[in-house]
Amino acid sequence: MKKITKNFDDFKIINFYVGYVIMGTASLMLIPILISLIFKEWSALLDFIISINIAISLGIVLMFTGKDKVDKVRLQWKHGLIIASSSWIILTLLCAVPYELSGNTTSFLDACFDVMSGFTTTGVLLIQNLDHLSLGLNMWRHILTFVGGQGMVVLALSFMVNHTLGAYKMYVGEGKDAEIVPNVKNTARIIWKISIVYLIVGTTMLWINGMFIGMQPVSAFFHGLFIFMSAWSTGGFAPMSQNILYYHSISYELLTMIFFVIGSLNFALHYAVWQGNKKEIFRNIETQSFFITALIISFFTALKLTNSGVYSNGISVFRKGIYNVLSAHTTTGFGNLYARQFATEWGDFPVVMLIIAMLIGGSACSTAGGFKGLRVGLVFKSIIAEVNKLLNSDRKIKVFKFHHIKEIILEDAMVKSAYLIIILYIILFFIGTALGTYYGYPVLSSAFEAASVTGNVGLSIGITAPTMPTAMKVYYIIAMYLGRLEFISVFALIGVTFGGIKKLWLRLLKQ
Template sequence: MKKIVKNFDDFKIINFYVGYVIMATAILMFIPIVTSLMFKEWSTLLDFIISISIALSLGIILMFTGRSKIDSVKVQWKHGLIIASSSWVILTLLCAVPYALSGNTRSFLDAIFDVMSGFTTTGLVLTQDLDHLSMGLNMWRHIITFVGGQGMVVLALSFMVNHTLGAYKMYVGEGKDVELVPNVKNTARIIWKISIVYLIIGTIMLWINGIFIGLTPVTAFFHGLFIFMSAWSTGGFAPMSQNILYYHSLSYELLTMILFVIGSLNFALHYAVWQGNKKEVFKNIETQSFFITALIISFFTALKLTNSGVYSNGISVFRKGVYNVLSAHTTTGFGNLYARQFATEWGDFPVVMLIIAMLIGGSACSTAGGFKGLRVGLVFKSIIAEIDKLLNSDRKIKVFKFHHIKEIILDDGMVKSAYLIIICYIILFFIGTAMGTYYGYPVLSSAFEAASVTGNVGLSIGVTTPSMPAALKIYYIIAMYLGRLEFISVFVLIGATFGGIKKLWLRLIKH
């Protein structure tokens, strides 16, 4: 009987915090509501009024059912991980409602796909007639990406005043593990402060640049806002179907490149630089790892594209080759090529280079996806350490360190964790590749798309379309979700769900 009561108490704690996260995110729907009013988009306005009513009602119900237990029971690791992972699932369903009501998606599954793509900052799109999308829904698409980059749990923690015990467990459950300050609530607020400051600066820069290249002031402003949200969150969504190619501007491409490279860096690194520690940019293992791999991949891609005669001059190689490599490596997914050009013009080797870049990804505790530069750096450090041990006497004990905000001793636990997550990503990638080939897509195209969803990138080679098989859409949704939350919290949710079902089934059999 005590066990049943304890399980029910766990359920109530999870309910309360999931409801809180839903409320914090659902309130953001007021922004597209105001946008729809400004542009007199009455149908879109009604869609969001219906959607926010559903979301807030569910949030209130969940908080109300869990309120009685939050002060008497301590939030445990299992609670925090389940809260984070289940919040993402429920919010994906709720935030897909305005998509489905708009009529711009073929099915609710397509709407779910686009919302998960936004929340995970992937950037793959199934929404149709993107060039004529309402301003309100376009605003919502990019808000989803911007919030997803920082994290919905991080958003909720920023506003939390009471009940902050166990907040770190929820924070870690969303794929982040760096505390900028001792208090997690203040860490969440610093993350948002950094993002908002960059949002203002970046939007103004893109707005001015947009006017300079010929957009009207209003269009330039909203395009600048949307593009910044995607660039900073390494999301890849854009207001037009041609993505960055729509602007046909070197200055716009350079500006977005700077923004998404900065956006792919660790929030702890941003905070260190803000605190005056500018040397951290050069000393940090993540930035070292990123710039080495980015330089190597860009060099070989550019060399092959030049030798193959795909592009005739250095500027074209930089704009089409290096830009897309960095977009892939930062897991942004901005593209200035049509999807099929990767397959028909680039050839196999540059596509393989992009696949590697997409899988490596950006920095840990950033808006980027992929293995992360930190883990790649740890793997190389561990290999060097093992070689050093073999070359030296067994009696000689040497401590290996790496620099990540501070000097950290390289231990077996860190290395094991890095290898484990990388293996999970590789397994997810191979399953996606196999599924693509099963449904008749070429192996390289299947691998490219699988790397894009696994690394939360958003570049497409033409596989992701509204007409692709439903099973492949579902797998891509799961892959984006697992990749963004880095597996552990999702595995805990699955274990708790099936464990609960098993216990219930056994009780029913006994009675």
């Protein structure tokens, strides 16, 4: 009886914090509501009013069921992990309601697909008639990817005044672990402060550039806002179906390239630079790893595209080749090519280079996906350390370190964790590739799309479409979700769920 009571208390405390996260994210619907009101989009306005009422009502109910335990039950690791992973699932369903009500998706599954793509900053989409979407719904799409980049739990923690004991466990559950300052609530606020400052600067620059290339002021502002939200969050969503190709502007491409490279860097690195430690950019193992892999992949891709005669001059190679490589490597997913051009024009080798770039991804504790430059750096550092140990005398003990904001001792546990996460990403990628080939898609195209959803990238080779098999839609949602939360919190949720079902089943059998 005591154990049943404890399990029920766990359930209630999880409910409270999940409700809190839902309330924080759902309140953001006030922005598209305001936009719809200003621009007299009455249908979209009604959609968001219905949606926000559903979400807020559920949030209140969940918080109410757990409020009596929030100060009595100590938040444990299992709570934090389950709060993060379950919040994402519930919010995906709730935030898909405006999509479904708009009539721009063929099914609720497609709506959930696009929301998960936004939250995970992936950027692949199934939404219909994108070029004629209401401004309110377009705003909602980009809010989702902007908030998803920072994290919904991070958003909730930013406004949390009470009940912050154990907040770090929720923070880690969302795939982040950098403690910029000792207090996790202040860390969350610093992350948002950094993002908002860049949002203001980046939107202004893109707004001015948009007017310079011939867009009307209001249209240029919203395009600049939407594109920056996606660039900074390495999200890949764009207000038009042609993505970055729509703008036909090298200046627009250069600006977005700068923003998504900056957005793929660790928030702790941003804070260190803001504090005046500019040398950290060059000393950090993540930036070293990123620039080395980006340089190698870009060089070989550019070399092959040039030798194959795909592009005839350096500017074309840079705009079409290097841009898409960096978009893939930062897991942004902005593209200035049509999807099928990767398969029909680029050839196999450049596509393989993009697949590798998408799987590696950006930095840890950033808006980027993939298995991260930090883990790649740790793997190579561990290999060098092992070689050194073999070459040196057994009696000589050498401590190996790496620099990541500060000097850190390279420990076996760190290396094992890095290898484990990389292996899990590769398994997820291979399953996605096998599923694509099972349904008749070419192997390389299946691998490209699987790498894109696994690494939370968003580039597509033409497979992702409303007509693709339902099983692939479901798997891609799962792959995006697992890749963004980096497996552990999701595994905790699965373990608790099936453990609870097993206990209930055994109890019923005994009766």
